[in-house]
Amino acid sequence: MRSDVNTVENVKKWLTDNGKTQAWLSTEMDVAPSLISQLFNGTRKLQPAQIEKFAKITGMSISELASSADGFSGKLVYSLRGSISNEQGERAFNQLLLDVEHFVQLLNK
Template identity: 65%
Template sequence: MRSDENTLLNVKGWLAENQYTQAWLANQMGVAPSLISQLFNGERKLQPVHIAKMTEITGKTIAELASSEETKADELVYSLRGKISTEDGERGLAQLLLDVEHFAQLIVK
């Protein structure tokens, strides 16, 4: 399973454990409830900015949100820190993350 899918499953689980709704999460993230619904239904792509906000809200690390039961504890996890100030930068980072994920999938094969 891809890390973005794991992230969404883990956030859904966290919401259920803490008895919060998707609307509550949307409010905390400062986005429309429809965006959260679309993310959870796979209609929209989970962006790094969404992941960053979800880590702040849940108190979990990116690695914790992206992990699954199949993920081994010794697997390599990359964490990028900082802030991107332009749309071009955000698109570039999103593309880089996608490229890294595809590369990692090729190595596993």
Template identity: 30%
Template sequence: MKTNEIVIGKVKDWLQQENKSYQWLADQLGISKALVGFMLSGERTLLPKRIEQIADVMGISTKDLLHYEELKQGPLTVQLRGNASNRRSKRELEALLFAIEDYVGLNEQVK
């Protein structure tokens, strides 16, 4: 995930949790609401100094704002629609499930 995407996601989540508006953030940063909108939509790249300012407004360190946390909500679920009606489809589905289980097992060994 790109730095811009990480920061944008965290800022949007924080604004929603704190019940703050784009206008409020713009006032805190001394910029226009339109610029905040462009930054949080990804149309404008967040400059390092702006990331520092946003972290200060949020009351967290720049490192925490930039840190990407993987989802740790439990096992992932794959949901397939339809059914495997012939032997070839069934074999391919079994091979896919085996590959997924193999990947998950290897991934856990690396951690």
């Protein structure tokens, strides 16, 4: 499962477990309730600032938010837009993926 989907599911579970509503969450995040609804139903993409707010509100780390209950979330999934038009671009992209993986490993230490 994608990390953004895991994040939303983990926040939904946290809300349920703690007797909180989406309206309460929108107030805590200082956003419109419709934004929370759109994030939760997948019509809006999670932004890093929103994930950070979720982590602060829930007291969970970003890694915990992105984790899956099924145990198959060893890697975070990132959505990127665009295309690679040449070999140099492909090498740069592969280096970026490696750098991100190393960064995540450092965060988990």
